[in-house]
Amino acid sequence: MITQQEPRAPARLGVPAYFYPWPGDRWWAGLAEVPPGTIIVLDPDDGPGRAADPNYLAALAGLAHADAEVFGYVDSAYGGRPGHLLIDDALRYRAWYGVQGIFIDQVAGTTTDLEHATEISAGLRAEGFRIAMNPGQPVIAQEYFTLADHVVVFEGCLADYLESVFPGWIADQPREAVWHLVHAVGTAAAYATVVQLAAQRGAGVLFATDGGLPNAWDRLPPYWPSMLADARSLGLRGRPRAVSS
Secondary structure: OOOOOOOOOOOEEEEEEOOOOOOOOHHHHHHOOOOOOOEEEEOOOOOOOOOOOHHHHHHHHHHHHHOOEEEEEEEOHHHOOOHHHHHHHHHHHHHHHOOOEEEEEOOOOOHHHHHHHHHHHHHHHHOOOEEEEOOOOOOOOOOHHHHOOEEEEEEEEHHHHHHOOOOHHHHHOOHHHEEEEEEOOOOHHHHHHHHHHHHHOOOOEEEEOOOOOOOOOOOOOOOHHHHHHHHHHOOOOOOOOOOOO
């Protein structure tokens, strides 16, 4: 039995790659070095766009040997966007970019939105997609962990992360289901603090960056090599395996 005396650092990188893959782009070149099982979120145009973009196709070809999981970004508008439109977006992502999963942003996380979230989850599952949902904060209904493989329970700046309080029940969720996204993390020392806190708060998926609003996820951080080394040292290999009883 694993004890909680020594919290485990997050074993999986979950990177919102919201930067355009111009030919020779250094950020996408950096993503080519990720360990197997890293999650990379693709967002051509707040969704798949109107047609496949050859620059994205080239960037994804450069990731082929990395065995990363690529998720396509869609926006639920806090329950305001009909589920069938999100599923249509998901199918375009797969047809054009071969994604394995869908990252659903702006999820309300409330009990009143559960019906909408359940409809989307069921539709995506029927099509064979893995699912990430992003309420972006920890005060959510527990049922969202039954609807998605990964739930982002924090997206925000370092100052807010340091002060945030997480419900105790989140620590009881499978670690690979809990995802934290932290921006305005300016130094490697600050990143080390984030890793410590993420471990204590039960996160198994993590990304931090020095970027800030309005688009915090438009780059890889200067301590990216340290992030890669941490993920490799934890021996991450492919997708999480089912737990046998």
